Amino acid sequence: FSAFRLLGILDVQNTPCARDAILHGAGGSLAAGLLHFLATSRVRRSFDVGFAGFMLTTLGSWFYCRMNNAKLRVQQRIIQDGIRNKVAYEGTVLDPTNRPPAESIRALVTSGTETPPKSPPPLTSSPQDGRT
Numbered sequence: 001f002s003a004f005r006l007l008g009i010l011d012v013q014n015t016p017c018a019r020d021a022i023l024h025g026a027g028g029s030l031a032a033g034l035l036h037f038l039a040t041s042r043v044r045r046s047f048d049v050g051f052a053g054f055m056l057t058t059l060g061s062w063f064y065c066r067m068n069n070a071k072l073r074v075q076q077r078i079i080q081d082g083i084r085n086k087v088a089y090e091g092t093v094l095d096p097t098n099r100p101p102a103e104s105i106r107a108l109v110t111s112g113t114e115t116p117p118k119s120p121p122p123l124t125s126s127p128q129d130g131r132t
Helices: 018-040 043-089 102-111
Strands: none
Touching: 018 043
């Protein structure tokens, strides 16, 4: 059983997005040609509009699907790199899940030689320079 080839060049079964793009193009062709025929009753021109609708819908659907597939591959690659880094850094000081809790960091900072910053003086509603 050989694979179905469109016009002898496009292997529809093994090419990503090809089947969906051709089916969308057929629907676009039918809709464009039929609407043009109902509006004008010109057969030849309606066929041309239907063919143009097939080409535009097929190409639009093809590129949209391919762009989504490329975006998905990039996201998968980022996730795979993250998993690979997690395996490489697990149990080391660089492991982001092995960070000390915030309370212990605060205790280290306040118990050191640095003094915590002083709070600003409270605001008063009376004028302080003597002017009224």
